[in-house]
Amino acid sequence: MTSAGSGRLSVPVRIEGDAGTMSWWGMQLTRVADRLDDLHTAAVLAKNLPGAGVRVTSARGDAEALLDALTADISEATLLGMVLQEYADAYERYAQPANALIDDIEVAHGEWAQSSAAADDAATLALSTVGSEWDGLAALTQNNATEAAQTRDLAWQRLSSLIAEHGEYFAQWSSAYDAALAALASAGSAGMTPEARAVFERLIGTTDPAHVRALWNEHPEMHPELIAAHPDLLGNLDGIPYDVRSTLNRGRLDAMLATEPDGDRREELEAIRRALETEGSPPPSLISFDPDGSEQVTAAIAHGDLATASEINTLVPGMNGNVGDMHAWGESARALNRAAGDGTATVVWFGYDTPNLLEEPGMGRAQDGAAALGSYLRGLSALSPAADINVIAHSYGSTTAALAIGSSSDGLGVTSLIAVGSAGFPNDDAVIANLTDGDPPRVYATVSEDDAVARIGRGTAIGHSVSPERLTDVTVFDSDGGVDSDGRPLPAATGHGALGAGAYLEPGSESFYNVAEIVRTGEPGTERDGEGSERGFWDEGNWWISDEYAFVDL
Template identity: 45%
Template sequence: MNLVSPHRGYPLERIEGNSGSMETWVGTFDRIAKDLGDLRDRAHRVAELPGVGDAISRARSDAQVIAGPVRSGIVDAQLLSSVLSAYADAYSAHAVPANRMIEEIRNAHAAWESAAGEAEQAGLKALWSSRSGPDDEATKANDDARDAMATADAAKKALDELWTSWETLYTSWDEAYDKALSSLVSGASVYLTNEEKALLDQLLAANDPAAVWQLWNANPALRDALADHYPDIIGNLDGIPYDVRAEANLRRLKELHNRLQFLSEPQKSEVAALWDEVEKKNGKLISFDPDGSEQTTAALWYGPFDAANVSTLVPGMLSKVNGIGEFGKSARDLIDGTGDAAVAWFGYDSPEVPEEPFMDRAQNGAPALRSFLLGLDAQPGSRTINVIAHSYGSTTAALAIGSAADGLGVDRFITVGSAGLPDDAQVLANLQSPDAPRIYATTSANDFWAPVGKVTGWGHHTDPASLDGVTTFDSDGGVDAAGEPLLATPGHSAHSGVNFPGQNAPGGYLLKGSESFYNVREIVRTGEPGTEPGGEGSEKGYWDLVAEGMSQGGYGLGY
């Protein structure tokens, strides 16, 4: 039985290929390109030999004659290697799993056909019974028909889901195949000279973002080739200038957005969210990795790249790139009317609810944030660097910033609704060293989960407000400098929501109009909160009422 997919009309047949064989040929072409590159370098050295005389002249002439064809051979070998390597990756990522699904689809199709036939027979029996059979027999026949139709519908739904997944894989493979053919025809190879390859190797081996910055700026003639051919590397390498990274990542995002309808969730909603921020909100995509982590990671920059005051917003538990727009709005509101810049940094795999008590996600995410902050500090010029972290984001940020006594160049570390800082003695000592950033902290009296997270967490019990020299600020209402009322943060959320599912109210920690956000903005702008603790307009919250109940001999809140 020859089946075709219902939406795209692809034939359900095996995609032929052998990943191992393709990788072997990639290695062969790479060796040929390297050997030819060495030969070309020797020819160039011969062509530059000093001296006079027929022998020297002939040698220089022969070397020049050799150099031309050798360079052409290098281009051809690297073209074949790069095209075959890209296609081999696509074959493994898309064709192999598509091939695995063929038998499953055939079985599901047969199951649906069988169920549909049984449903048709049950329907005919129900129709016959309703006309000529006893009432109880007609009732049973109708029930059997409904059950059979439900079974057929479920089989059809299962088949449709398989077809959708298979079509997505087949489409991706088909596009990769077309791209490979097009590259071979046009000669659009990933061709790098030996000098360009050497620079790429040096960039990847650099000890820190400052070294990356120096290498990049010391080799202006080699940079375009690397950015053109390796946007996935250049777009995510800390120390590379942000305008170069943004351009490289935008190209990759456009490629995905152009085939948005063929992407599966959650990538479809993630690409759409990033596209909205880039196209409509003037965000610059300074990092983007849709493949390398458990979650898609990304960072959006708002404001000028040469801003003298830059804030990085770090989200907490359950933060995914498809929700980056909320943090993007906070970033834009933070810099509105200023010449500052802000970054929505979704650069780590945030924890799910069962993972929040543990340090694993923070330990995995802190090196990425550390590298990003070092890269920010390595850019030319002086600037004030602020880190604003919500919930578990403060755990991750503290681990990164506290990895060095100088705080990685961070000037202000602002925690909102912290889930607890790491208990590591060296991290805490670094956070309180003379060169550490100034630390600020707030926890709303309505926030049920932040105090619970500090108590129940394994390895992150430390309340930032307990550290020496920390400036605490309110998030429980109050008024701004003009006397206008500010919202109390009603729960643990950064933007909207209270503490439990189904609850919703404005005033999140990073939502414009809340006392928390007003204070964060003033800290970024002036170094000090904008409201007085317990000042005019402050409201009592959940934990205030608990404390009152305890002080009166009860258990708080009437129980």
């Protein structure tokens, strides 16, 4: 976190976890290893049974086969138990104190912001009295300005000290986390050469996609061995080239569909395959695929060539979105590529567990999703450093995207954040400051006059009630019907939907036209309240809009 006068604010990250639960599982795995060791001892005795005959010989053979399997299982259970316990201890030593500091940091930041504003006001007043006929007034205001500046500086020192302390704890936790990942990787890498295992542990031990990319490019001779050993991890590791990831993920998808029984998950897997079978050049690519890592199947499909694109868009869904919708989102992605022009690629990113109606008021899904989206966006920047990166987020997706991008001091390399029918940005001063400080990303927003869902979502939110359309330096564009540059009518968004007739991202609508123009030129294509604009249910001229219920006046 830095002074508002010197740059963006970095938001401290709360580290999720439960040391008690991790310790309990560590003990259970240790017990499993002990019992397997007892079985191993019994198998040794059986292998050495005296006597002759078919049954004795068969028993010896079975015991030998069991011993071969048990050796690896005992080793893995022992390692897992040890890693979990060591990580639980590290979490308790470093993560819990770091988390405890966040509340103090937020209070200290509020005190600093308040004292900074007071110091600015005192300085302005002191300047206004310079040359006053009453010397005593000038001296008094100057003295007040000095005291206010001292109070501000003391507040900044306390805030800086707390942030530095949090950073130390966080760095120690991060090192422990990386060590745990490396240890777990070694458990699944027994068949790899020591050289390849060392590279793999470095790949998964870093949280920087640029470092992953550099390591991958430095060791082309290791690629076949690494891919053979861990296709699931490499297919989702940000920083690995997208053509490699797509090949690995498509292979995993096809293999799963060959054996997956009927049910909800098979339907989701088939939906992903249908979205990939759309004709195009290049064909859609499955750049991430995780059927087991969270409650929902998550995936991301790229339409267009990410390696050569100068404009890369990412579509982020909101409440109740799932991979079953990927084909429809893909149609919108390809239409956006055509509308924005050559050199455009668009990713449909279903990389997080979207909330249901009961979860939507909270920030839990956004916090988890922001971590995944942030890593993905850093991977884009690492692999396509020259491209403009645009995030187009619908409903709760804009809550997630705003948290991810606004929590980073560099905006994750994003050029523009476009929020359509936003469920509200996070109620976090540092996040909002990062998004509206005049540096990239540039933020754009629209909400239809007929979108009650977005307004109700903000009004009932616990943690994301900020209306982006009201923020300073946010470019607001229309979605209520207008005309394009040739005077042709553009339909309005008539509700909250992302796709389909009357939706924000329906090709041909005013909202979609403006999104495409923002990607293409940096500015919306229609005039605010211009020709063709329609008055809607929530138009601010209606009698039910008042200051008392300002959350619906957008």
